[in-house]
Amino acid sequence: MPDPLLPLPPALDQLLVIRRWLELTLDRVDERIGAVRAEEEARARRRPPPAPPQWWIEYGIGVSRRPDRVHTEACKITNRGKPATREAVLEVLRAVPSAISCPLCRPDSELGLLDG
Structure with a gap:
């Protein structure tokens, strides 16, 4: 029974193209997650700014x-x-x-x- 939420083409070559595109997209998302995590870790390691003078x-x-x-x-x-x-x-x-x-x-x- 076909899934109504995600209609997929019946041809194997089209399915393989979609799979490859999803792999590449997942790789980009994983790279971005790594970059964001690195930025957050670097931000956490920074010293807080000095308190303003009173x-x-x-x-x-x-x-x-x-x-x-x-x-x-x-x-x-x-x-x-x-x-x-x-x-x-x-x-x-x-x-x-x-x-x-x-x-x-x-x-x-x-x-x-x-x-x-």
């Missing part, structure tokens, strides 16, 4: 380039800064009289420098 120190313009403001990582007010550690930001706020906390992102609140 603090930024913005420097003034000019010759002195003193620290001007400090920001949290989420602040979008400036693109003129360098990543910094919590300790470096605290040191800037304590030691540089002209440096201020950004009024938008309020790093002084996150650092615990404000009372409430």
Whole structure:
């Protein structure tokens, strides 16, 4: 009884051509599976990207380039800064009289420098 889902030709030479095409297609699929597995293994071996810095120190313009403001990582007010550690930001706020906390992102609140 013929299979209604997959009608096949009755001629042997046509069936052999279909078989060969299926073999070649299966080989291509197997090669692609191997390539995808290799990509996934390579991706798994890569180091995760470093965490974004939590603090930024913005420097003034000019010759002195003193620290001007400090920001949290989420602040979008400036693109003129360098990543910094919590300790470096605290040191800037304590030691540089002209440096201020950004009024938008309020790093002084996150650092615990404000009372409430």
